[in-house]
Amino acid sequence: xxxxxxxxxxxxxxxxxxxxxxxxxxxxxxxxxxxxxxxxxxxxxxxxxxxxxxxxxxxxxxxxxxxxxxxxxxxxxxxxxxxxxxxxxxxxxxxxxxxxxxxxxxxxxxxxxxxxxxxxxxxxxxxxxxxxxxxxxxxxxxxxxxxxxxxxxxxxxxxxxxxxxxxxxxxxxxxxxxxxxxxxxxxxxxxxxxxxxxxxxxxxxxxxxxxxxxxxxxxxxxxxx
Numbered sequence: 001x002x003x004x005x006x007x008x009x010x011x012x013x014x015x016x017x018x019x020x021x022x023x024x025x026x027x028x029x030x031x032x033x034x035x036x037x038x039x040x041x042x043x044x045x046x047x048x049x050x051x052x053x054x055x056x057x058x059x060x061x062x063x064x065x066x067x068x069x070x071x072x073x074x075x076x077x078x079x080x081x082x083x084x085x086x087x088x089x090x091x092x093x094x095x096x097x098x099x100x101x102x103x104x105x106x107x108x109x110x111x112x113x114x115x116x117x118x119x120x121x122x123x124x125x126x127x128x129x130x131x132x133x134x135x136x137x138x139x140x141x142x143x144x145x146x147x148x149x150x151x152x153x154x155x156x157x158x159x160x161x162x163x164x165x166x167x168x169x170x171x172x173x174x175x176x177x178x179x180x181x182x183x184x185x186x187x188x189x190x191x192x193x194x195x196x197x198x199x200x201x202x203x204x205x206x207x208x209x210x211x212x213x214x215x216x217x218x219x220x221x222x223x224x225x
Contacts, residue, residue: 069089
């Protein structure tokens with residue numbers, strides 16, 4: 001009797017354990033290569049709720065509700081955002097969201113929200129870490145990381161620079177050889193011209209005379225008989 005009285009008094013001062021609490025666990029990353037994703041939201045609930053609602057939200061601020069599912073002891077209903085193809089399935093202590101026909105623009109972080117609607121009090125889970133759904137585009141190879149494309153582009157750029165440098169070097173070399181050859185040819189023609197002009201020319205005023213002024217006059221008296 002004394003122990004019962006002590007426990008009764010002690011219970012008025014010690015707060016009870018928290019009830020109606022919902023915890024949600026999600027995988028951190030989900031890679032989508034075939035436009036279809038399956039996101040599983042595992043949850044635990046220690047309350048006595050009979051009517052629930054589970055929804056999938058997109059974005060860091062959970063601004064876009066992708067789809068939802070609600071259920072009670074006898075009825076299940078679901079609905080999807082018109083921009084998504086989504087369907088929710090409830091299975092014991094987890095909710096499965098199936099998405100299909102996804103595109104690369106829908107790559108984002110997604111959060112699961114579980115709500116105990118009835119009976120009161122209304123309870124919902126604290127925001128989890130979420131799941132990043134990465135939807136690969138058409139140009140992405142699922143087996144090849146995207147980072148490997150950058151070194152290949154850098155190698156191609158260096159090859160183009162090297163080829164351009166070699167072509168520029170050979171162009172300068174050919175130009176220098178041509179200029180050198182042209183200068184030598186010009187000097188050779190100049191020397192030949194000087195050699196040919198060594199013969200004295202007729203003065204302008206003696207143009208009509210038979211002999212130049214520097215030619216010696218012949219003595220015709222030696223031919224007279």
